[in-house]
Amino acid sequence: MTKQAAPKTGDQALVRQINLALIMHSLRTQAPISRASLSQTTNLNKTTVSDLINELNKRGFVKELGMQSSGTGRPATLLTLNPQAGYIVSAEIAVDFLEVLVTDFAPQAIWQAKEPIRPGTSPEIVLNRLIEMLRQASAKGQTVSKNFLGLAVGVPGMVDFATGTILFAPNLKWRNVPLRPWLEQENFGVPIFVDNEANMATLGEHYFGAAKGYNEVLYLSANVGLGGGLLRNGQLYRGANGVAAEYGHMTLDPHGERCNCGNYGCWETFVNQDALCKKIVQALQRGESSSLAEKIQGPQDCVTVEMIVEAAQAGDRLAIHAIQEVGRYLGIGIASLLNALNPEIVVLGGILSIASEFLFPAANDEIQKRALPWNRETLKIVRAAHGSDACVKGGVATVYQSVLSLTT
DSSP: OOOOOOOOHHHHHHHHHHHHHHHHHHHHHHOSEEHHHHHHHHTOOHHHHHHHHHHHHHTTOEEEEEEEOOSSSSOEEEEEEOGGGOEEEEEEEOSSEEEEEEEOSSOOEEEEEEEEOOTTOOHHHHHHHHHHHHHHHHHHHTTTOSOEEEEEEEESSEEETTTTEEEEETTTTEEEEOHHHHHHTTOOOSOEEEEEHHHHHHHHHHHHSTTTTOSSEEEEEESSSEEEEEEETTEEOOOSSSOOOOGGGSBSOTTSOBOTTSOBSBGGGTSSHHHHHHHHHHHHHTTOOOGGGGTOOSOGGGOOHHHHHHHHHTTOHHHHHHHHHHHHHHHHHHHHHHHHHOOSEEEEESGGGGGHHHHHHHHHHHHHHHSOHHHHTTOEEEEOTTGGGHHHHHHHHHHHHHHHTTOO
């Protein structure tokens, strides 16, 4: 019989890394949990689990909560992830605001700030202000732990994830902005992740929100533009060049309005906050009656989604009709994506998600008409748990995933 070669040192290290990741993920999803239960859920023997827990304990990632008695046998020590293991900083660069969130490893929020920015502001001005906010965030994080675990930044555009370069952000009007190299000059001394904001939000809803427990997820983010993210088998789908899921730039009408990407009739020109506001303003200019007429004295940018939703909830027919029209276009696009992708759940985030009580019924009417029955029958369409904060929550999830995999 041929003697089997002993595992190489590199192979042993890889197996150990995989097993550590298994333990970390089980602690995230099932804590508080005992060593014996970890052995059962991971299929690792008790000695291996104990050894790995000791290593994680030394690295500060695990916390003992106390003893639990099952009534028979020796009491078991319950374990959880240690909130003081470190802090995470997450940021979003949007068309009209900057937002930064700091969490501990629980992850519970430590500090959060949001500042308006003028659309069209140069990358240099925006990034300099972002760096100031990130420094402030890091100082807040150090009040909990000296261990800075990672920094993530989401942007509304196509990103080369490997290099952290913003390739094209049409609504920001940015091209080829080397964001991660810019941030690395600040010597934060941690892994830095730059990604499309909808990708980050998709991961955030999967880890902490409405898509928790689902592995086939379609996420849509309706703000100034319409972004998207796709989770396949629990992993973000990036495509051949890393810029997949730009669903907002599917052509809905080849003779439609020019999109900021340069194309005509993109889906996002029908489903975004400006499209909704335009419908209200144009109807008022035609002389249609609405309670909003008393509140809108200036140009279109005086109309807000919040104002329109509030009017709709009070029964304003124009506001309801405008939201429903946007909802129909939302449903038309979703139906096509259902037929192509067959997700388990569709999650809507961004500012338009606050109109979900009027958007979803209108969207569902179109889905029922246009999606294949096998794709629509078991589908759930839900509002993102974190709404307009979905991206920064997703940035936390991005760093979290990296730490849980112990790849940093």
